[in-house]
Amino acid sequence: MKTSDITTLLRAKGFRATQGKIALIAALLDSPSPESIETLAGKIKGALDAANVYRSLESFVAAGLVRRIDLGNAKSYYEFAVDRKHHHHIVCTDCGRIEDVKGCSEALDKTALKASTSFSAIQSHSLEFFGLCRPCTKKSVR
Amino acid sequence: MKTSDITTLLRAKGFRATQGKIALIAALLDSPSPESIETLAGKIKGALDAANVYRSLESFVAAGLVRRIDLGNAKSYYEFAVDRKHHHHIVCTDCGRIEDVKGCSEALDKTALKASTSFSAIQSHSLEFFGLCRPCTKKSVR
């Protein structure tokens, strides 16, 4: 995606096409898997200060441009969402590597809702896997 | 579970049966769904100070007595784990109510591992649903 496309995307959602927001979206586009705030802040090297990285990401989530991912540690991770389907992730418990897990059984929500006694609707779910990636498996055998 | 059983359980895992740890386990046993640290601290009214609620819970998790649950907000939740099978949860996005979702398709891990290109093992997963509970659905209709 070119800078001009990012500009168009931002304006379409009611944002101003600022250097900071353009850099942030570009950084997100650059990543195949969810990125931490820390990493994103590094990638945009000062195009936005920390407080505004948070503010911008939250506004992107609200606008549906970005998804916030929770991977069980204290941090938030973010991934670009436009034209990228809902999916899950595997996280390496040793090195933190994240891989996308494509696809999602639509049946999950239905089954859960049926089993529930006190809920009338399910809006979303989060499914994350934790395991060992090959490099770390090798390391631990050594 | 009686206090003497809790004492036995704690000692079996190498802990001392202190007032604080006994109260904590009792509080966890008392809850049908995961509890926040805040709530647990309230239930044990000073039997442990905040720092030791954290320390004790983490040691319980390490010993397999308790499970830590992540529900997408900043906090950790804990549930008693002994003789209680792995399961999932639904969280009300309006009021925070938590309900257990019994059962878990064993196939989830297998499917994810097969689809993965860089992982050699999956150790665990977390699956949490987010929706609206009946009381909150009614409120929002009003």
Next chain:
DNA sequence: ATATTAATGCAAGTAGCTTGCATTAATATA
């Protein structure tokens, strides 16, 4: 009864994130 050491309380510290506010810069309007 005494010795040992896990467990505790208290205080200080940290990480991730949020908020307030004056300033800057992107867009709208003349």
Next chain:
DNA sequence: TATATTAATGCAAGCTACTTGCATTAATAT
């Protein structure tokens, strides 16, 4: 194109959940 408007920003201070250090206490071993 110049000016007005206001979203966006930088900086500083603040907040919440959680962690760590250490002297003291109390549960267990002897």
